[in-house]
Amino acid sequence: xxxLELAKEAVKIMDxxxxxxxxxxxxxxxxxxxxxxVLATGTSSTHVKSLSDEVEYKLKQVGLTPDxxxxxxxxxxxxxxxxxxxxxxxxxxxxxxxxxxxxWQDGENIDISDxxxx
Numbered sequence: 001x002x003x004l005e006l007a008k009e010a011v012k013i014m015d016x017x018x019x020x021x022x023x024x025x026x027x028x029x030x031x032x033x034x035x036x037x038v039l040a041t042g043t044s045s046t047h048v049k050s051l052s053d054e055v056e057y058k059l060k061q062v063g064l065t066p067d068x069x070x071x072x073x074x075x076x077x078x079x080x081x082x083x084x085x086x087x088x089x090x091x092x093x094x095x096x097x098x099x100x101x102x103x104w105q106d107g108e109n110i111d112i113s114d115x116x117x118x
Contacts, residue, residue, distance in 0.1 A: 014051050
């Protein structure tokens with residue numbers, strides 16, 4: 001699975017669990033951290049955890065496990081690091097506070113409209 005396919009699969013999984021404000025950003029041309037960031041918002045800390053659990057579970061079924069998980073006990077933000085794809089799941093307040101959308105605005109906005117259900 002390519003980095004882009006992994007990012008889109010994460011978006012698809014979280015969309016199926018009702019994540020809000022999903023976004024995929026290509027950062028490979030502006031950073032060595034990763035190829036893509038996937039950003040999502042959960043409606044509560046419980047929702048944030050269930051989104052991260054679902055992503056881990058579904059990707060593990062295809063043989064992918066995160067290199068690192070951070071923030072799971074924070075109640076407001078979880079990072080799933082899959083090497084070339086970093087998945088950030090926030091509460092609305094945490095997403096506004098960290099504002100990764102603005103920090104990585106020079107990245108390429110990946111079109112995910114064909115993945116997200118209307």
